[in-house]
Amino acid sequence: EPEVTQTPSHQVTQMGQEVILRCVPISNHLYFYWYRQILGQKVEFLVSFYNNEISEKSEIFDDQFSVERPDGSNFTLKIRSTKLEDSAMYFCASIPGGTFYGYTFGSGTRLTVV
Amino acid sequence: AQSVTQPDIHITVSEGASLELRCNYSYGATPYLFWYVQSPGQGLQLLLKYFSGDTLVQGIKGFEAEFKRSQSSFNLRKPSVHWSDAAEYFCAVGARAGGTSYGKLTFGQGTILTVHP
Numbered sequence: 001e002p003e004v005t006q007t008p009s010h011q012v013t014q015m016g017q018e019v020i021l022r023c024v025p026i027s028n029h030l031y032f033y034w035y036r037q038i039l040g041q042k043v044e045f046l047v048s049f050y051n052n053e054i055s056e057k058s059e060i061f062d063d064q065f066s067v068e069r070p071d072g073s074n075f076t077l078k079i080r081s082t083k084l085e086d087s088a089m090y091f092c093a094s095i096p097g098g099t100f101y102g103y104t105f106g107s108g109t110r111l112t113v114v
Numbered sequence: 115a116q117s118v119t120q121p122d123i124h125i126t127v128s129e130g131a132s133l134e135l136r137c138n139y140s141y142g143a144t145p146y147l148f149w150y151v152q153s154p155g156q157g158l159q160l161l162l163k164y165f166s167g168d169t170l171v172q173g174i175k176g177f178e179a180e181f182k183r184s185q186s187s188f189n190l191r192k193p194s195v196h197w198s199d200a201a202e203y204f205c206a207v208g209a210r211a212g213g214t215s216y217g218k219l220t221f222g223q224g225t226i227l228t229v230h231p
Contacts, residue, residue: 031216043158043204045218056218091158095216100165102148103208103219107157 002026006092006106013082013113021077021109023092029104030097032075034067036060036088037108043091049075082113116141116207120222127195128230135190135225137179137205146208147188148219149179153201161203164188175199200229 005024013019025032034046048055049067066078075094079086092106117140127133139145147164162173169181179190188205205222 033218035219042223043206043219043221045220048216048218058218093219097216100146100216102146102160102163105150105158105160110155 002104004092004094004104004106006109008109009107010110011112013111015084015113016081019079019082019111021090021111023075023077023106024073025075025092025094026096026104027073028096029094031095032069033093033103034077035091035093037091038088046077084113087111087113116145116209116220118205118207118220118222120205120225122225123223124226124228126228126230129197130194133192133195133199133227135203135227137188137190137222138186139188139205139207140186141207141209143209144183147179147181148206148208149173149177149188149190150204150206151201152204158204161190195229197229197231200227202226
């Protein structure tokens with residue numbers, strides 16, 4: 001069964017550093033999402049992306065965050081200057097569009113900011 | 115705005131006992147409803163989903179859920195719990211954002227399930 005792949009599975013970065021989280025959605029999917037889950041808390045929506053532009057973003061997704069789909073396969077989340085409170089599990093998800101069967105989530109990237 | 119409430123933060127059951135995890139949602143129309151399970155440090159696994167039609171939906175691992183529009187609920191049930199079901203369970207609501215776009219998922223706070231032998 002096709003999967004959404006996220007790399008790396010765990011990333012440690014120093015506060016203030018830029019980090020890029022990578023996702024490879026399922027090849028024929030058209031809608032892409034990033035979610036985050038701070039340890040012990042619920043999963044929160046960050047941003048949705050369709051047709052090479054942001055469809056919707058949450059209050060969390062401020063100017064420190066950006067997304068892009070640079071090459072038609074990867075979907076990246078960049079955090080420009082990481083803060084301690086950015087430490088979380090970040091999940092990528094995608095859906096094909098057309099008939100809706102539900103969201104396919106990746107296994108996540110655990111980001112630890114030290 | 116859509117929202118999800120899972121009233122039980124932590125539930126403990128004995129192995130073999132029945133289970134019901136509660137989920138209430140708020141949304142202006144018929145939503146898409148999901149239950150996900152997450153083991154510690156792991157990703158989100160889809161247990162089941164409701165889009166339309168039969169209000170009782172079957173999922174993986176012997177779970178089922180019933181959509182009750184009048185109560186705005188989508189409770190998850192299992193007749194006999196196994197020790198391997200210990201995990202955190204998230205209810206989520208999603209909606210079509212408009213036109214051909216699909217909106218975000220909104221998750222509940224989660225219910226941690228502990229299973230005693």
